[in-house]
Amino acid sequence: MTPIADAPADAAGDIAFSPHLAGASILIVDDEPGMRNFLMRMLASRCRHVAEAADVAAASRLLEATPFDLIILDNIMAGRTGLEWLEELRGSGFYRDVILITAFADLETAIKALRAGAADFVLKPFRSNQILNAIARCLDRGRLLRENFVLKRELKTLPGGGPGIMAGASLSTHAVRSMIERVGPMPTTVLVTGESGTGKEVTARALHTVSPRAAKPFVPVNCAAIAPEIIESELFGHLKGAFTGAASSREGLFFYAQGGTLFLDEVGELPPAMQSKLLRVIEDKKVRPVGAEREIPVDVRLVAATNCDLADAVAQGRFRQDLYYRLNVVNIHLSPLRERAADVAPLARLFMDELSAQLGVAPLGLSDATLRDLARYPWPGNVRELRNVIERSLILGDFPRDVVPGDAEEDEEAFSQALDAVEKAHMLKVLGEAGGNRAEAARRLGVSRKTLDRKLKAWNA
Structure with a gap:
């Protein structure tokens, strides 16, 4: 039997803590009862679910019934090696992390383990903190990879x-x-x-x-x-x-x-x-x-x-x-939003606060008359259209007249002034980011240096 060097939780060299360990489901596959008992005792109080198997046949049956986050797999077992089963797992579509443990290791075995898809390789005998650190690394890395994938997907879609x-x-x-x-x-x-x-x-x-x-x-x-x-x-x-x-x-x-x-x-x-x-x-x-x-x-x-x-x-x-x-x-x-006019005002206020902070512009006033006009509009695009209208209004400095009626002449003047204000704010922001270098700022803006100079002179900037 492989000797086990256990370490109490308060021993020197604190055991690493993973915030995801408590919710993890782990499968232990080892033909040595002593090693299985050791790992079961160590993980049972730390994880959501821990199961054990004495061979790969029993482990395969467990995998067919339960989703596991991680497998701790012994390499040298009667019948088939852990490496052989790991290669089969990867070939069958099992993607979760596997930590390979063995008492007989050399560089070639370690290389084969990594090529077969092992997430980590731990040599027996090991202390509690060693295997827990390996588990923590795998769980944290797996969680991070999944979160990054989901975030990138959300940014696109x-x-x-x-x-x-x-x-x-x-x-x-x-x-x-x-x-x-x-x-x-x-x-x-x-x-x-x-x-x-x-x-x-x-x-x-x-x-x-x-x-x-x-x-x-x-x-x-x-x-x-x-x-x-x-x-x-x-x-x-x-x-x-x-x-x-x-x-x-x-x-x-x-x-x-x-x-x-x-x-x-x-x-x-x-x-x-x-x-x-x-x-x-x-x-x-x-x-x-x-x-x-x-x-x-x-x-x-x-x-x-x-x-x-x-x-x-x-x-x-x-x-x-x-x-x-x-x-x-x-x-x-x-x-649809047209059937719940009472929601328009609280939604408009929410979007105004949220979007004005995001865009870095002062919020527009939402008078009782404006809110009444917004509530009367049929909103064919529903809540998404209301949000887009608020965003466009913040950029242009006024509400669109197909939603909130007003004077056409005043609309044209307000629109022109709003565009000038947006242009000025953008150019000055880019100039600041360029450290005051007008040539670099003009390059980033896609205009000539002469155009930028003329604009800045008009703005007394």
Whole structure:
């Protein structure tokens, strides 16, 4: 039996702490009962879930039933080595981190472990803090990679619009807030319906925020924006060589949302074949990466949204009835803004404060007359249009007259003055960033030095 050099928690060389360890699910695979017992005792009180297996056959059965965040894998075991099983795992679409432990190691084994996809390599005997440090590194790195992926994706796909949908005084908005508070903490699948721009994604985020999954990722997916031929790979991932252009294996969005919420916007646009596969994922809670032979368990809460009538799509044969029933366990319907005029004023004030701070300009006055005009406008683009109008008004210095009526001559003069003010502020900002160097500032602005000099002279700057 391999000797174990344990260390109490208060011993010299403090054990590293990972903020993600408490929520982690870890599988220990080792044929030595002493090593399994040692690791189980050490991790049971620190992690959400810990399981053990004496061989890779038992470990494979556990992986088919439970999603694990990390595997601690012994290399030298009876039957098959850990390295051989690790290579099989990577080939079957298992993407989570694996720490390889062994009492018999050399440089060649370490290199093979890293090439096979091991996240870390720990030599026996080891102390508690050594293995805990390795676990902490893996969990922190994995969490950071997933968060970076989600943030980059949101920067590319997130439409304009802040959390203002939750502001409002109408009975409709009060009902939505109550539904979110009631349903959010539950694991139930939710279907959010409403016209474009009513705030379906913000509602989904609110459901995630009040749920026990709030510390895990919220991953939004616009089903209409992904080409039908790649949507399966986007959602479920793929293995290297699974199709032309698959130069490497890749995790799908279900894996990035592990433990959290996956928001499927415009779900009615899913191709028929993908509808069938999504239904199976909901029922089995497993996904199969493209090119993989095995299914992998996932723990994800689904929130779907659509601006079309899914019941009508079912009647026309464009959407699977069984999938519709699985998605529509709870329906939250968002009324168009024209039907909830009482929400316009609080939303306008919220957007004015938020956007004036973002743009660095003074907020415009929202008089009672202006708010009445805003409330009378039909808002075909709903909350998103209201936000855009507030933003455009801040930039130009006045409200558009198709929304707030006014004098046309005064409008033209105000518009011209607003443009001059925006131009001046921008040029002076760029000049300051260039350290007062006018030639460099002109280059950055894309104007001639002569034009910049003339402008600055007119402004007495």
